[in-house]
Amino acid sequence: MNEQQIETRKITSEEAEQCASEQIQVIGSIQPHGFQFIVDPQSFRIVQYSNNVSSLIKKISNKKINDHALLGSDLHQWVSFQAKKELTKLSKKHSTHLALADDTIIKGSQWECSAHLSNSWISLEFSPKTNENFDSQTLVSQLDSMVSLLKVVHDESELFQTITDQLQTYTQYDRVMMYRYLPDWSGEVVAESVSPLESVKYLGLRFPAEDIPKQARELYKINTLRYFANVDAEPAQLTPSILPDGKPLDQSFSALRSMSEMHRSYLKNMGVKATLSLSIKEGDELWGLIVFHHNAPKIPSHHVAAQLRITGQLFSEIINSYITPAFNIKELTSLMNTQAYIEAIFSQAKKADLSHGLFESVLQKVNNAINYDFIGIIYNQKCYTLKGDVFSILKQDTCDALANIFLNNDALCFESDQLHEDVGAIPDLEDMAGLSIMKAQSPIDFFVFIGKKEIAKTIEWGGAPSTVNIVIKDNKRQLEPRSSFALWREKMEGQSDEWQTKDTKILQCLFNECKDFISLKHTQLLMNKLEKGAYYDPLTGLANRTHLKSFIENIKQNDETQFVSFFFIDLDNFKDVNDFMGHETGDKLLISISQRLNACVRPSDLVVRLSGDEFIVLFTHQSAPEIAHIEALAEKIISRIGEPVLNNANTLVITPSLGIITEKVEDLNFNESLKRADIAMYSAKNAGKNRYHIFNDQDQDSFNQKTILTMDLRKHVANGDMTLYYQPKIDTNKQLKGVEALARWHHPTFGFVSPDVFITLAEKNNLIYGLGVNIIEKACSDLAHWHSVNPTLDLGGPLSINISPTQLAERSFEEDLLAILERHHIERKWIRLEITESVFMKNYTTSIDMLSRLQQQGISISLDDFGTGYSSLNSLWKLPIDEVKIDKSFIANMSQDNNLFTMVESIIQLCQKLNLEVVGEGVERNIEFNLLKGLGCNTIQGYYFSKPLDPTRFQQTYIEE
Ligand code: C2E
Ligand code: CA
Ligand code: CA
Numbered sequence: 001m002n003e004q005q006i007e008t009r010k011i012t013s014e015e016a017e018q019c020a021s022e023q024i025q026v027i028g029s030i031q032p033h034g035f036q037f038i039v040d041p042q043s044f045r046i047v048q049y050s051n052n053v054s055s056l057i058k059k060i061s062n063k064k065i066n067d068h069a070l071l072g073s074d075l076h077q078w079v080s081f082q083a084k085k086e087l088t089k090l091s092k093k094h095s096t097h098l099a100l101a102d103d104t105i106i107k108g109s110q111w112e113c114s115a116h117l118s119n120s121w122i123s124l125e126f127s128p129k130t131n132e133n134f135d136s137q138t139l140v141s142q143l144d145s146m147v148s149l150l151k152v153v154h155d156e157s158e159l160f161q162t163i164t165d166q167l168q169t170y171t172q173y174d175r176v177m178m179y180r181y182l183p184d185w186s187g188e189v190v191a192e193s194v195s196p197l198e199s200v201k202y203l204g205l206r207f208p209a210e211d212i213p214k215q216a217r218e219l220y221k222i223n224t225l226r227y228f229a230n231v232d233a234e235p236a237q238l239t240p241s242i243l244p245d246g247k248p249l250d251q252s253f254s255a256l257r258s259m260s261e262m263h264r265s266y267l268k269n270m271g272v273k274a275t276l277s278l279s280i281k282e283g284d285e286l287w288g289l290i291v292f293h294h295n296a297p298k299i300p301s302h303h304v305a306a307q308l309r310i311t312g313q314l315f316s317e318i319i320n321s322y323i324t325p326a327f328n329i330k331e332l333t334s335l336m337n338t339q340a341y342i343e344a345i346f347s348q349a350k351k352a353d354l355s356h357g358l359f360e361s362v363l364q365k366v367n368n369a370i371n372y373d374f375i376g377i378i379y380n381q382k383c384y385t386l387k388g389d390v391f392s393i394l395k396q397d398t399c400d401a402l403a404n405i406f407l408n409n410d411a412l413c414f415e416s417d418q419l420h421e422d423v424g425a426i427p428d429l430e431d432m433a434g435l436s437i438m439k440a441q442s443p444i445d446f447f448v449f450i451g452k453k454e455i456a457k458t459i460e461w462g463g464a465p466s467t468v469n470i471v472i473k474d475n476k477r478q479l480e481p482r483s484s485f486a487l488w489r490e491k492m493e494g495q496s497d498e499w500q501t502k503d504t505k506i507l508q509c510l511f512n513e514c515k516d517f518i519s520l521k522h523t524q525l526l527m528n529k530l531e532k533g534a535y536y537d538p539l540t541g542l543a544n545r546t547h548l549k550s551f552i553e554n555i556k557q558n559d560e561t562q563f564v565s566f567f568f569i570d571l572d573n574f575k576d577v578n579d580f581m582g583h584e585t586g587d588k589l590l591i592s593i594s595q596r597l598n599a600c601v602r603p604s605d606l607v608v609r610l611s612g613d614e615f616i617v618l619f620t621h622q623s624a625p626e627i628a629h630i631e632a633l634a635e636k637i638i639s640r641i642g643e644p645v646l647n648n649a650n651t652l653v654i655t656p657s658l659g660i661i662t663e664k665v666e667d668l669n670f671n672e673s674l675k676r677a678d679i680a681m682y683s684a685k686n687a688g689k690n691r692y693h694i695f696n697d698q699d700q701d702s703f704n705q706k707t708i709l710t711m712d713l714r715k716h717v718a719n720g721d722m723t724l725y726y727q728p729k730i731d732t733n734k735q736l737k738g739v740e741a742l743a744r745w746h747h748p749t750f751g752f753v754s755p756d757v758f759i760t761l762a763e764k765n766n767l768i769y770g771l772g773v774n775i776i777e778k779a780c781s782d783l784a785h786w787h788s789v790n791p792t793l794d795l796g797g798p799l800s801i802n803i804s805p806t807q808l809a810e811r812s813f814e815e816d817l818l819a820i821l822e823r824h825h826i827e828r829k830w831i832r833l834e835i836t837e838s839v840f841m842k843n844y845t846t847s848i849d850m851l852s853r854l855q856q857q858g859i860s861i862s863l864d865d866f867g868t869g870y871s872s873l874n875s876l877w878k879l880p881i882d883e884v885k886i887d888k889s890f891i892a893n894m895s896q897d898n899n900l901f902t903m904v905e906s907i908i909q910l911c912q913k914l915n916l917e918v919v920g921e922g923v924e925r926n927i928e929f930n931l932l933k934g935l936g937c938n939t940i941q942g943y944y945f946s947k948p949l950d951p952t953r954f955q956q957t958y959i960e961e
Contacts, residue, residue: 027248029235030256031228032056033299034127036238037075038249041122044075044087047244048121050256052236060128063105071239079113079124080104092117093222094309095125095255097302112302118250121243125256130301156323160191163315164290168193171304173276173292177202180288183498185209185217187288198295211266217286220279223252225309227276228259230297231267255305274298276305278312282319290315331502339509341369346513354521359384360391362517370506374432374451378402379518380444385429397427402437402447412439415504417452417496434496436503438511446518448511450503452496537609539587540594548608548616552670555620561604561665563621565630567637568659568677569597572689574613577654579809589645589654596640600633616677625662627694634658634692642690655690657681679703686760705750710765712747713758717767722774724782725948728958729797729919729941732933736958738797738832740941741779742948743771763806772807773816780824780831782951786959793959798832798860805839814850818857828858832883836864840879852880862919866907877914884911888922888942895927908935 030036030050035057038048049070057063070078080101081087090096095116100108111126160178168176175198178191192203212220220226235258243249251257259267267275276292290312300308345365352358359377363386367375376385376394383394383402405414405423416422417434426432429451437449535547543551555561571593578586590613597607597617608616619625619633637658644651659681663673676695679702684693693699716722723744729737745753762768779801787793807813821828833854839847851861862883863876867890876884886907894900904920911918920932923942932940949957 027251028238028241029258030125030238030251030254031230031258032233032236033229033297034125034256035236036126036254036256037070037078037124038118038238038243039075039122039124040244041088041117041120044122046070046073046075048238048240048249050236051239056128057105060110061105061107065105067239075124076104078104079106081113082108087115087122090115090117090122092119093253095253097306098124114255114302116253118253119245119247121249123249123254125254127256127299127302130299157190159323161193164191164193167290167292167308167311168195171276171292171300171308173274173294173298174198175201175293177291177293178280178288179207179291181286182206183500185212185214187212190288212289219252220277220289221281221284221286224279224281224312225255225276225305226257227255227274227292227300227305228264228267229274229299231264231273231275233297271295276300276308278308279316280312280319281316282324287316287319335502335505335509338369338506342366342509342513346517350517350520354525356382356384356393360386363391364389366510370450370510372450373453374429374435374449375510376447376449376451377514378445378447378449380446387431394428398429401426402449403439403445405437406439412441413437415499417498418494419451419496420494432496433494434499436499436507438507440511440515440518444518444522446514448507448514450507450510454494455497540591540609542594542598542607542609542615544608545610548606548618549670551606551618552668555665556668560622561620563624563662563664564668565619565621565625565633565660565662566673566677567617567619567634567692568661568674568681569615569617569637569641569656570659570681570685571613571641572655572657572685574654577652581652585652589652592645593641593654596643597637600637600640616674621662624664630660630662630694631692634660638690638692657684657689658692659684659695660692661695675703676700706761709747709750709753709758710761713745713761713765713767713771716745717762717770717774720774720777722771722778723950724775724778725950726782726954727941727948728946728954729800729939730945731796731938732929732940734945736794736796737939738800739795739954739958740800740802740834740948741775741782742802743775744948744950759804763804768804768806769810772804773820776801776817776820780820780826783826783830784824786955789955790959790961795830795958798830800832800834800862802834802864805836808835808839808847808850814854817854817859829860832860832862834862834864834885837866837868848878848880855880855882867903876910876916881916883917883919883939885919885921885941886937891920891922891928891932891942892924895931901931904932904937905935908932908937912936 032052035053036048036050037046037053039045040047049067051067053070054065054067057065065078080103082099082101086096086098093116095114098113098115100106100111100113102108106113106126110129112129113124113126115122115124117123164176164178167173172195174195176193177189179187180190181187186209187207189202189205189207192200194200238249241248270293272293272295274294274297278290278292280287280290345362349358349362359379363375363377363384367386374385374387376383378384378399381396381399383398385392385394385398401424406412413436415436419426419433419435420430426435431453432451433454434452435449436451437447439445439447535544535550536542537544552564555564574586574589577589590609593615594607594609597615601607601617601619604620606616606618608618610616617637638656641656642653644653646652659677659679661673661676661680676699679699680693680695682703683695683699684691687693723746724741725744726739726741728739731737743755743759745755745758747753759768759771762771779799783799820826821831833851835851839851855861860882861880862885863879863881864885865887866884867887884907886904890900890904894904908918917939918937919939919941920928920937921941923929923932923940923944925944928942929940929944
């Protein structure tokens with residue numbers, strides 16, 4: 001008993017393979033509406049025949065023959081050809097229609113014969129003549145009109161429909177469909193024409209690729225017309241089954257070829273009784289099929305078949321010469337346009353600086369042309385993505401997930417229309433269902449991708465694709481074609497539209513442009529980085545010295561600029577800001593000054609930060625600049641810098657000193673010009689700061705001198721041989737009231753050098769601390785010496801030593817001072833430190849703390865040059881001081897200037913109130929002496945009484961008894 005079980009499900013890939021390898025025809029059988037002879041080409045004897053010959057001849061011709069008499073008999077015994085020699089000219093590739101005479105059993109009036117070579121055997125296929133009477137001209141003229149139609153139709157489907165309409169009318173098959181292959185070999189019905197009794201059923205539906213398996217498609221490429229006259233008829237068998245060469249007959253080109261059981265039941269399931277199918281080729285490939293279905297058995301006449309074959313060829317020609325080229329040209333032009341557009345966008349972008357905004361605008365513009373759901377570039381660990389119209393920079397895990405796709409394959413390209421199934425969801429791109437991505441590894445890893453969303457539309461299939469009936473019969477599994485062709489809607493889940501060659505080309509183009517762009521930007525960035533470091537100051541972004549140098553080199557090449565002015569700018573007391581308000585404030589100040597300087601120049605000028613608080617503004621001129629012009633520029637800079645800077649609600653005011661030199665570009669020597677501008681700047685400083693000074697010849701002389709002096713001063717400090725002069729202080733009774741040590745330097749070439757000069761030099765050249773220590777050392781040793789000379793020595797007051805503010809700022813000052821006193825056995829009350837008000841300006845609390853400590857230890861403090869600095873009378877009481885020295889400029893002029901007199905009077909009164917000793921210094925004349933005396937100033941110092949004396953003179957005068 002045969003037990004049969006049927007299951008219907010999606011086929012597995014192995015089953016699909018099995019399907020594909022199955023024979024598409026039943027070997028050794030033919031359709032029973034005709035019969036077949038296989039004839040030896042040499043002897044013309046029949047070597048094989050179909051077992052329905054006798055029954056058919058009986059039926060059609062009413063003649064009786066014995067099947068067994070056929071084998072080995074001479075062909076001509078049964079058939080007589082009108083042109084016998086045609087038998088020797090047969091082709092392997094197509095059948096030839098052979099006209100039959102009426103003088104044998106198989107008459108030309110009753111039978112049609114078509115012949116071809118199967119291997120070397122002659123195959124003769126006979127079918128009964130039908131009474132259909134076709135006008136062969138009809139179809140030809142119809143085809144002619146098709147071609148003219150081509151010139152006017154804009155829509156392919158209109159053309160397809162016209163063709164099926166005409167073929168339906170011509171052949172009278174109930175249904176004629178044009179079936180076009182898609183890239184996955186599923187087919188879409190693009191035109192359908194039916195007889196008045198039928199209705200359109202399949203138009204627009206897709207048929208799964210499995211419906212016409214691969215080996216069938218291969219055959220259809222060579223055998224372009226097949227028909228099955230009656231699906232229900234049992235096939236006739238070829239006898240014997242094997243030819244004399246030991247092989248079965250190759251039936252590839254046989255018109256009577258029978259169909260496989262599979263195909264037969266497929267057609268039965270569709271309710272079709274007879275079919276014909278015509279191949280439409282595009283080049284060597286199958287473009288599609290024209291399929292004819294009939295609801296009753298139908299044998300196409302030889303004539304019709306021939307006409308259809310020609311139609312198929314003609315239509316293939318039409319496809320090849322009009323439709324495909326037209327489509328290709330359309331696609332090619334649109335692709336070329338797209339490429340040109342993308343190219344233009346990137347060549348524009350190449351001119352811009354790399355930024356997130358640039359990526360955004362490039363992606364937006366590109367997508368205007370290519371219009372994908374997603375388009376993105378991953379560069380430098382950032383994923384710049386455009387989703388629809390929305391631009392975003394996605395997070396690192398998106399980049400990682402996309403990069404991971406390439407982790408396990410060497411390919412630089414990945415394409416999928418079911419992304420999530422293939423690699424899993426990409427973070428932040430979960431709604432991307434299809435992805436086509438390309439990767440580059442140079443200059444650095446970057447990726448370009450386009451993506452598609454899940455498609456919302458469903459595909460309508462003529463039956464479910466990839467389903468098959470598995471028939472289990474006698475414990476054997478067998479595949480059967482599906483039985484349902486009912487409309488089946490496939491929902492595409494998590495899948496995008498398929499990627500087409502066009503997409504790949506677009507991505508390739510985008511990728512190439514992007515690669516070009518990125519490698520350019522990458523090198524630019526690298527170069528910028530190098531350049532930036534080498535040419536710019538990182539804090540302010542201003543040019544640096546190197547930049548200035550190359551800027552000047554460039555100016556020399558360019559004949560427009562004839563003169564340049566160097567404005568050497570040094571901020572006054574900038575160190576104070578840094579020291580007392582913090583580096584952060586200092587930096588802010590420098591940045592805001594950079595901006596102000598930038599605002600003072602034209603594009604052809606250059607603002608440079610040389611170092612710390614030194615700037616250069618280089619002004620370029622096309623002709624020698626007017627001095628007034630230079631002065632105006634200098635004033636503008638001074639006033640701009642002098643504008644208050646707001647820092648945490650505190651206003652900060654800083655002033656500059658400017659040194660200016662204008663040079664002819666021809667004679668320009670970079671280092672020399674810079675040096676001269678620097679010298680001029682020092683002149684401005686010396687002249688009181690917050691001003692400009694234009695370089696002149698004296699500057700150069702004094703500079704040269706200073707250079708030598710500085711060098712010699714260094715040696716001098718190192719040697720430690722310091723000379724001190726001593727100037728006594730006296731009371732109104734001209735009694736000694738202490739003494740002041742004043743540093744002296746006799747230079748071997750320049751002679752006497754003023755302490756005003758060399759102290760300043762020492763301060764600027766970082767020599768002051770060493771110099772100061774030497775002075776203290778020398779003063780103490782002199783004092784110790786005097787005490788040894790005169791043990792009962794009374795100087796009437798302490799020995800005053802001038803201390804420069806920079807000296808005091810040194811942490812070790814206190815320690816060093818006390819150590820020196822200790823070493824020379826100097827009592828602390830014998831020493832007084834003379835400081836100026838600027839000490840308190842610099843570091844108010846620290847200085848006060850240190851001086852207070854020294855004061856508590858017995859060292860007295862004197863405030864020197866009082867009146868010239870900033871501190872007001874009112875703050876005197878806060879300072880740790882014992883004595884105030886009224887500056888000699890007040891004293892010298894108080895007799896003439898009433899204001900000054902009042903001032904001196906106030907100072908003296910205040911000091912008396914605060915219990916501070918008050919000294920009038922620089923007293924040269926009697927009148928000053930008397931005025932001070934009258935105002936109650938008890939201590940005076942000056943040439944009036946004594947000039948500073950050398951140690952020997954001083955010792956002789958005041959020490960030796
Ligand atoms: P200073 O501390 O105000 O010193 C007084 C200056 O006035 C001395 O000039 C002195 O010679 C001068 N002088 C004294 N009496 C008269 C007078 O009646 N008329 C005039 N016109 N001048 C008089 P010197 O010695 O040239 O010192 C100049 C400045 O150099 C000093 O001003 C002081 O600030 C600085 N200096 C001198 N020696 C030292 C030192 O050992 N260390 C430091 N840090 N600075 C010193
Ligand atoms: Ca002094
Ligand atoms: Ca003084």
